[in-house]
Amino acid sequence: GENVEQHPSTLSVQEGDSAVIKCTYSDSASNYFPWYKQELGKGPQLIIDIRSNVGEKKDQRIAVTLNKTAKHFSLHITETQPEDSAVYFCAGSQTGANNLFFGTGTRLTVIP
Amino acid sequence: GAVVSQHPSRVICKSGTSVKIECRSLDFQATTMFWYRQFPKQSLMLMATSNEGSKATYEQGVEKDKFLINHASLTLSTLTVTSAHPEDSSFYICSAEVRSEETQYFGPGTRLLVL
Numbered sequence: 576g577e578n579v580e581q582h583p584s585t586l587s588v589q590e591g592d593s594a595v596i597k598c599t600y601s602d603s604a605s606n607y608f609p610w611y612k613q614e615l616g617k618g619p620q621l622i623i624d625i626r627s628n629v630g631e632k633k634d635q636r637i638a639v640t641l642n643k644t645a646k647h648f649s650l651h652i653t654e655t656q657p658e659d660s661a662v663y664f665c666a667g668s669q670t671g672a673n674n675l676f677f678g679t680g681t682r683l684t685v686i687p
Numbered sequence: 688g689a690v691v692s693q694h695p696s697r698v699i700c701k702s703g704t705s706v707k708i709e710c711r712s713l714d715f716q717a718t719t720m721f722w723y724r725q726f727p728k729q730s731l732m733l734m735a736t737s738n739e740g741s742k743a744t745y746e747q748g749v750e751k752d753k754f755l756i757n758h759a760s761l762t763l764s765t766l767t768v769t770s771a772h773p774e775d776s777s778f779y780i781c782s783a784e785v786r787s788e789e790t791q792y793f794g795p796g797t798r799l800l801v802l
């Protein structure tokens with residue numbers, strides 16, 4: 576089955592700086608890669624996703640890049656704000672397969 | 688994005704009792720819903736996949752008689768933890784798939800504490 580690895584496990588940045596979280600996957604058949612933000616005591620919230628037919632997607636301060644050849648994808652957050660502090664999970668799946676395989680999570684702390 | 692609700696948000700029960708958790712898709716119909724379990728500072732662990740009108744598919748190691756799942760309508764799935772014990776204490780999260788998007792949206796989670 577699919578195996579998704581995520582790094583780093585913790586990340587601290589100064590407010591205004593950028594944050595990058597990286598994930599790798601093992602199954603070349605995976606073609607859908609969402610990113611979720613989870614705040615303490617809450618469920619994960621979808622913040623951005625990318626499908627394998629594109630290499631990059633951007634939504635305001637958040638962007639995701641995908642390298643199918645290397646089987647890795649990354650989340651980029653620019654101009655970080657304290658409210659960006661949360662745990663971020665990457666995931667991968669195959670279209671139509673339903674199952675999401677999650678990474679182990681990254682705890683992002685934005686220092687004011 | 689699509690909205691998924693869960694009820695209750697937290698529950699405390701005595702060992703040996705059963706607890707039912709509801710998951711609802713509020714603004715869309717979900718033919719497929721998922722139940723996850725999350726331990727503190729860990730990732731989400733898929734417990735089962737629930738399809739409307741059919742039996743749930745459980746992941747390896749998850750006891751189907753312990754965690755009863757019912758998906759009787761396109762907007763509601765329930766998870767019943769039967770004869771709960773302290774080791775069942777955890778954060779249970781459901782998600783629902785928007786079929787047209789092939790995307791899962793998560794509920795806010797239910798924190799279960801078994802005394």
